[in-house]
Amino acid sequence: MPNSPASVFPVVLDLQMPAGILGPDPVTSNVHCFLVPHESGVLLVDTGTPGSDTALAAALTQIGASWSDVTDVVLTHAHFDHTAGLAAVLAAAPAARVWAGAEDIPAVDAGGHAVLALKDGDHIRTLTVLATPGHTPGHVSLLDEAASLLLVGDLVGVMGETLSRAPGVFTAHAAAAEESLHRVGALELSRVLFSHGAELADGTVALKALADHP
Numbered sequence: 001m002p003n004s005p006a007s008v009f010p011v012v013l014d015l016q017m018p019a020g021i022l023g024p025d026p027v028t029s030n031v032h033c034f035l036v037p038h039e040s041g042v043l044l045v046d047t048g049t050p051g052s053d054t055a056l057a058a059a060l061t062q063i064g065a066s067w068s069d070v071t072d073v074v075l076t077h078a079h080f081d082h083t084a085g086l087a088a089v090l091a092a093a094p095a096a097r098v099w100a101g102a103e104d105i106p107a108v109d110a111g112g113h114a115v116l117a118l119k120d121g122d123h124i125r126t127l128t129v130l131a132t133p134g135h136t137p138g139h140v141s142l143l144d145e146a147a148s149l150l151l152v153g154d155l156v157g158v159m160g161e162t163l164s165r166a167p168g169v170f171t172a173h174a175a176a177a178e179e180s181l182h183r184v185g186a187l188e189l190s191r192v193l194f195s196h197g198a199e200l201a202d203g204t205v206a207l208k209a210l211a212d213h214p
């Protein structure tokens, strides 16, 4: 297991999927949010499941920060397990700016708080936005160019120890997702972090291999 990065701190939340969604049995997984410190505060990637604010507050404390340091919330996509914690996050950090891919904004419930549109190539604090549509129409991945580290969202994820595409049942446009996978597979990365599943020691190699084998 690689060391925790200085630039990005994962926050791991338990995720239970009921029977009948990914198969006949319930599936226990996890979903990650990420704290990304920058020179004037902390950027939060995704807000997780309901109740995530407890774990997020603890993680902020661990890096020597608090809710008032949260300047930006960047949503990789509008799915429930990435956005359901948003209301509680905004209650704790009401001054934070919220960002999402333009095509996903209509599906984000921000309780009346403005959601700003991300487009490909945008720089939000230390991260560069890569439009990686397919899983959802406005799905984005986030590149920390200084660390050569990619937050890939739900384009791919780890089930057990294996890197795989997001389950088809959750993906809106498989062909677009495949194009996005090729795009990130062509990047030269030091690390790749997934929204679901732990970091893999050979994650960047596994990502390229998956992109090369549709």
Ligand SMILES: [Zn+2]
Residues within 6 Å of the ligand: 077, 079, 135, 154, 170
């Ligand atoms: Zn998703």
